[in-house]
Amino acid sequence: MTVADALMLALGAIAVGSGVFVVTSAHLVRAGFYLVVSLGAIAGLYLVLGAELVAWVQILVYVGAVVVLLLFAVMLTRAPIGPSKDLDRPAAPAALIGGGVGLGLTVLLVDAFRWTEFELPPPGTGRRVGEQIFGAWVLPFEVLSILLLAALVGAIVLSRPDIGARPDPDAAARPDEPPPGPVDESAEVVARLQRIAARQSAAQERLRAQRAAEKVGGRLTHPDEIATQTATTREDVLKQKAHDVVFRAREAGPTLGQPDKTEISDSAARTIEGTSREIESRPIPDRPTRALPSGEAQDRAGNRALPKAPDQPGPDPDGEAT
Amino acid sequence: MHAVIPYVIAGLLFALGVYGVLRRRNAILVLMAVELMLNAVNLILVAADATIKSALGGVQPEAWAYPVPEPRAGAIFALFVIVLAAAEVGVGLAIVLQYYRLRRAVVLDEVALHEHDHERVTG
Numbered sequence: 001m002t003v004a005d006a007l008m009l010a011l012g013a014i015a016v017g018s019g020v021f022v023v024t025s026a027h028l029v030r031a032g033f034y035l036v037v038s039l040g041a042i043a044g045l046y047l048v049l050g051a052e053l054v055a056w057v058q059i060l061v062y063v064g065a066v067v068v069l070l071l072f073a074v075m076l077t078r079a080p081i082g083p084s085k086d087l088d089r090p091a092a093p094a095a096l097i098g099g100g101v102g103l104g105l106t107v108l109l110v111d112a113f114r115w116t117e118f119e120l121p122p123p124g125t126g127r128r129v130g131e132q133i134f135g136a137w138v139l140p141f142e143v144l145s146i147l148l149l150a151a152l153v154g155a156i157v158l159s160r161p162d163i164g165a166r167p168d169p170d171a172a173a174r175p176d177e178p179p180p181g182p183v184d185e186s187a188e189v190v191a192r193l194q195r196i197a198a199r200q201s202a203a204q205e206r207l208r209a210q211r212a213a214e215k216v217g218g219r220l221t222h223p224d225e226i227a228t229q230t231a232t233t234r235e236d237v238l239k240q241k242a243h244d245v246v247f248r249a250r251e252a253g254p255t256l257g258q259p260d261k262t263e264i265s266d267s268a269a270r271t272i273e274g275t276s277r278e279i280e281s282r283p284i285p286d287r288p289t290r291a292l293p294s295g296e297a298q299d300r301a302g303n304r305a306l307p308k309a310p311d312q313p314g315p316d317p318d319g320e321a322t
Numbered sequence: 323m324h325a326v327i328p329y330v331i332a333g334l335l336f337a338l339g340v341y342g343v344l345r346r347r348n349a350i351l352v353l354m355a356v357e358l359m360l361n362a363v364n365l366i367l368v369a370a371d372a373t374i375k376s377a378l379g380g381v382q383p384e385a386w387a388y389p390v391p392e393p394r395a396g397a398i399f400a401l402f403v404i405v406l407a408a409a410e411v412g413v414g415l416a417i418v419l420q421y422y423r424l425r426r427a428v429v430l431d432e433v434a435l436h437e438h439d440h441e442r443v444t445g
Contacts (some may be wrong), residue, residue: 022338023345023351035357039357045328045368046364046365046368049328051397054400065408069411084348089345097340099341113324113329115324116326118323118324118373120323121372148408151412
């Protein structure tokens with residue numbers, strides 16, 4: 001009993017034990033995670049047996065990709081979180097056949113190898129395996145790559161409903177029936193959507209009632225029809241305001257082909273060098289702001305038309321720099 | 323190293339995989355059990371790679387059997403089986419998801435094999 005034997009026994013116990021949980025657990029997700037433990041223990045067995053590259057590929061491909069794919073499938077099929085009752089068939093025939101296979105294989109292998117000892121070979125490095133793959137086994141390697149490509153294409157074709165679907169021969173018999181959607185919702189999702197819609201309509205109703213109460217209050221303060229008029233034309237006023245903001249800002253903005261007025265004034269101010277006071281008194285060039293109300297936009301447009309108006313005598317960082 | 327240990331572990335894992343395939347009704351769990359079986363085969367291959375060569379002490383090696391001086395074909399076969407398992411899981415899960423999309427179930431007992439209905443073109 002060497003260190004390698006002890007390691008292999010421990011890792012094998014972990015692998016077989018978690019394998020038992022994989023095939024008996026009532027939780028789908030737990031079965032996936034026990035599969036991770038089992039495959040990791042098998043990777044440890046590969047390491048003990050000297051197949052280093054296989055161990056790392058096992059961890060990369062199985063634990064990293066295959067189990068994640070299985071868990072994604074568990075999610076996409078909307079498996080329940082808790083234990084599921086109907087995962088299993090009756091256990092007797094499966095246990096009979098599985099136990100028979102296990103007993104037969106164990107007896108066969110124990111009889112074949114007895115308790116004879118072997119010396120472990122030197123651990124295989126990735127270099128040796130790579131030389132072999134691309135030397136002696138290059139044809140199976142290429143065939144395997146074609147197989148991977150075929151599997152990729154096949155998976156895509158399978159999971160797209162619009163590729164390769166034959167037309168329904170009974171479609172002419174019932175033309176008025178709409179085709180079922182590729183994913184139509186289950187009953188609980190439909191119920192949840194209906195609840196959300198009901199809540200939203202209730203909230204809208206409340207808001208409408210609140211607004212009506214406000215309107216009544218406004219009418220009480222203004223007994224004339226001004227209140228209703230403002231209430232009706234409020235939207236128009238807002239629209240007009242938005243129109244003013246958009247188009248006035250566009251008119252006041254720089255047009256193509258003509259230099260901006262602020263640019264002209266800037267260059268004029270920069271030609272006078274040496275008199276920092278002149279530059280200091282220059283107003284800060286305003287940036288084009290689009291989302292202002294119309295009055296302020298007009299104000300800014302006026303500022304831009306008269307850029308040297310000394311209404312903003314703030315200190316200018318550009319002036320200090322020059 | 324006693325060679326019987328990895329072989330027996332592999333045999334037990336294969337038996338567990340057979341039991342899982344026969345016992346489970348959920349298609350994803352059946353695929354997990356198939357993974358266990360494939361790993362058992364991989365373990366056999368790697369263990370044979372580590373042990374058989376030293377067992378074949380007095381056997382005269384054939385020239386065609388060893389195209390390269392130091393064969394480690396077991397590890398390479400194990401790599402090939404891993405690739406096959408990855409492809410199998412990809413296509414198998416695509417089939418399972420498509421079946422779930424059509425029938426809202428992944429229970430293998432209720433797959434109607436005898437009735438043949440054409441799939442409909444869904445926009």
